[in-house]
Amino acid sequence: xxxxxxxxxxxxxxxxxxxxxxxxxxxxxxxxxxxxxxxxxxxxxxxxxxxxxxxxxxxxxxxxxxxxxxxxxxxxxxxxxxxxxxxxxxxxxxxxxxxxxxxxxxxxxxxxxxxxxxxxxxxxxxxxxxxxxxxxxxxxxxxxxxxxxxxxxxxxxxxxxxxxxxxxxxxxxxxxxxxxxxxxxxxxxxxxxxxxxxxxxxxxxxxxxxxxxxxxxxxxxxxxxxxxxxxx
Amino acid sequence: xxxxxxxxxxxxxxxxxxxxxxxxxxxxxxxxxxxxxxxxxxxxxxxxxxxxxxxxxxxxxxxxxxxxxxxxxxxxxxxxxxxxxxxxxxxxxxxxxxxxxxxxxxxxxxxxxxxxxxxxxxxxxxxxxxxxxxxxxxxxxxxxxxxxxxxxxxxxxxxxxxxxxxxxxxxxxxxxxxxxxxxxxxxxxxxxxxxxxxxxxxxxxxxxxxxxxxxxxxxxxxxxxxxxxxxx
DNA sequence: AACCACCAGATTGTTGACAATTTTTCCGAT
DNA sequence: ATCGGAAAAATTGTCAACAATCTGGTGGTT
Numbered sequence: 001x002x003x004x005x006x007x008x009x010x011x012x013x014x015x016x017x018x019x020x021x022x023x024x025x026x027x028x029x030x031x032x033x034x035x036x037x038x039x040x041x042x043x044x045x046x047x048x049x050x051x052x053x054x055x056x057x058x059x060x061x062x063x064x065x066x067x068x069x070x071x072x073x074x075x076x077x078x079x080x081x082x083x084x085x086x087x088x089x090x091x092x093x094x095x096x097x098x099x100x101x102x103x104x105x106x107x108x109x110x111x112x113x114x115x116x117x118x119x120x121x122x123x124x125x126x127x128x129x130x131x132x133x134x135x136x137x138x139x140x141x142x143x144x145x146x147x148x149x150x151x152x153x154x155x156x157x158x159x160x161x162x163x164x165x166x167x168x169x170x171x172x173x174x175x176x177x178x179x180x181x182x183x184x185x186x187x188x189x190x191x192x193x194x195x196x197x198x199x200x201x202x203x204x205x206x207x208x209x210x211x212x213x214x215x216x217x218x219x220x221x222x223x224x225x226x227x228x229x230x231x232x
Numbered sequence: 233x234x235x236x237x238x239x240x241x242x243x244x245x246x247x248x249x250x251x252x253x254x255x256x257x258x259x260x261x262x263x264x265x266x267x268x269x270x271x272x273x274x275x276x277x278x279x280x281x282x283x284x285x286x287x288x289x290x291x292x293x294x295x296x297x298x299x300x301x302x303x304x305x306x307x308x309x310x311x312x313x314x315x316x317x318x319x320x321x322x323x324x325x326x327x328x329x330x331x332x333x334x335x336x337x338x339x340x341x342x343x344x345x346x347x348x349x350x351x352x353x354x355x356x357x358x359x360x361x362x363x364x365x366x367x368x369x370x371x372x373x374x375x376x377x378x379x380x381x382x383x384x385x386x387x388x389x390x391x392x393x394x395x396x397x398x399x400x401x402x403x404x405x406x407x408x409x410x411x412x413x414x415x416x417x418x419x420x421x422x423x424x425x426x427x428x429x430x431x432x433x434x435x436x437x438x439x440x441x442x443x444x445x446x447x448x449x450x451x452x453x454x455x456x457x458x459x460x461x462x463x464x
Numbered sequence: 465a466a467c468c469a470c471c472a473g474a475t476t477g478t479t480g481a482c483a484a485t486t487t488t489t490c491c492g493a494t
Numbered sequence: 495a496t497c498g499g500a501a502a503a504a505t506t507g508t509c510a511a512c513a514a515t516c517t518g519g520t521g522g523t524t
Contacts (some may be wrong), residue, residue, distance in 0.1 A: 004408070011301065012301045012302070012476090012477065012478095012479075013478070014477080014478090015301065037504090037505070037506095038506070039504080039505070040507070047468080047478085047479095048478060048479045049283070049479085049480090049506090050477080050478055050479065050480095051478065051479095053507095054286075054289060054477095055284065055508090057286060057289040057290065057293070058289065058293075060293065061289075061290075061293030069243065069244045069247065069485095069507090070244070070484085070485055070486065070505090070506060070507075071485090071486070071487095071505090071507090072486095072505070072506065077401055077520080081314075082385060085383045085384065085385040085386065086385060088332065088383055088385075088386065089325070089328070089330060089383070089385055089386050089389065091328065092324040092327065092328035092386075093321070093324050093325065093327050094321060095324065096321070100320065106381065113481070116503095151236065151317045151321070151458035152314070152317065153314060153317040153318060153321055154320065154321050154324075157321065157389075161393075180289065205413065244506090244507065244508095245507075245508070246507080246508090253479090269473070269474090269475070270475070270476070271474085271476095276476070278509085279509095280508060280509045280510070281476090281509085281510090282507080282508055282509065282510095283507080283509095285476090285477095286507095301476090301515095302476060302477075302514085302515055303475090303476080303515090303516070304476065304516095304517065392506065402487090
C-alpha cells in the first residue's frame, strides 16, 4: 500500500490525489459515511495537507464528499430518498439531452452507437460474472449521448458532476435479473428515435427508460433506509 | 477598499472570502474574464493564500470561475452559445421541478407564492428604475418553486450550483421592454396549474416560459459573440 | 526586420509549523 | 452506575516561506 503519488510535470499534485481519491470512493475502497482524515490520507499518498484539501474540495464539487466546517469531510452517504431524487434529476437532464441529440448527432456517431449496443448484446449473452462490464457499458451509452447532444454545459454537468456519484452506487448493487436485457432493448428504441431525428419521441423514450431504472432501484432498496454504510 | 474580513467563530475564513468573492463576481465588481491574482486578493481581504485558494475552488464548483493548472483562475466568461445552453439546462431541470411541485407543494406555499406575484405586479406598475428588484424577484419565484418541489437534490443544483451564474449575467442586462409583464403573466399561469395539481401542464408551462426567456436572451445578444469582457 | 534563446519578474504549487476547534478520555460528584 | 465536566489527544483552519512554473522583455543571430 502507500501508493505514493509522484509529481508529473503535466499535472498538479492536487489533481492526481483528486483522481486517486475519486477512484477509491467510486470503487468502494473508501466507504459511504467514512471520514476523510487529512493527516492519515496525506501520509498515505505522500503529499502534504495543502494539495489534499484541494482535492477534497473538488470531490465536494462532484458531490462525492460532504464536509462541515471544523469537522471535516466524509464520503457521501445517500439516503434511499436521495438516491431516487438522483434518478428524477437524470430523467430531466437526459430527456433534454436526447431531444437535443436528435438534431445534433452525426450519422457516424449514430452508427458507432449501434455498434456499441451490439457489443452490449454480446456481453449479455456471454453473461457469467461480466456484470461489472455491463454496468459501465450502460453508462457509456448515456455518456456518449450527452457528448453528442452538442450542449457542452449539460454534458459536463452529467458526465463530470453527477455520473461519478451514480457510478459509486452502481458498484454496490449488481444488476437485477433481466434488467440488462430490458435496458438494452430500451437503448435500441432510443437510438431508433434518434436515427429518425424525432426529438419528442427520443426525449419520451429516455425519460421512460430512466423511470424504469428508478423503479428498479426503488424495488432493490425497499427495506434499507440509508443505502451504504452508516455514518458516525 | 481593503475590507479586511475578520474571523467569526461560527464560520471559517475561507467561507467568508468565498461569499465576498461570489458577491463581487455576481455584482460585476470582478468582471468576466478577469484574472484572480492570489497575492493581490489575499492582500486585499487580509487573508493568507490558503483560505483564498479554498474559496476559489468553491467558486469553481459553482461555475463562477474557471481555472487551469499553473495558470490560475479567471472569472467565467460565457460565450453566447454557452449562455443559451444554460437556458436549455434550466428548461429541463425547472420543468421537472414544476412537475414534482404540483404534487408536493403545500396550500400555504401556494398562497404565499400568489402574494409574491402580487408584489411583482405592484413593482412593475411602480416601474421606473426598479429594474433590479424585478429581476431578483423573478428569480425568487423560481427559487421558491425549487424548494417546494421536495427534491432537495434538484433544488440544490439549481439554487446553489447554477443560479449564481445566472444572476451574474442578469446583472449585465436590464430587462427588455414588456418582458417583465409577460413573465409575470406566465408565472401566474404556472401557479394556476400547480393549484390544480396538474403536473403535466405545470411542466409544459414552465418549459415554455424558459424557452421564451431564452429567445429573449438570444435576441438581446444577437451580435456579440463573447458576452462579457474579453479574456486575456 | 523577424525569429529564437535567455534572463528577470511575477504567479502558482507545495510544504511544514502554529493556532483554534472538536472529539475523546478520564475523573469525580450525585 | 450514570451523568457532567475538565484535561488531553487528535483534527481542522491558517499562515508564511520555499520551490516550480509561467510571462514578458531583452538581446543576439540570421
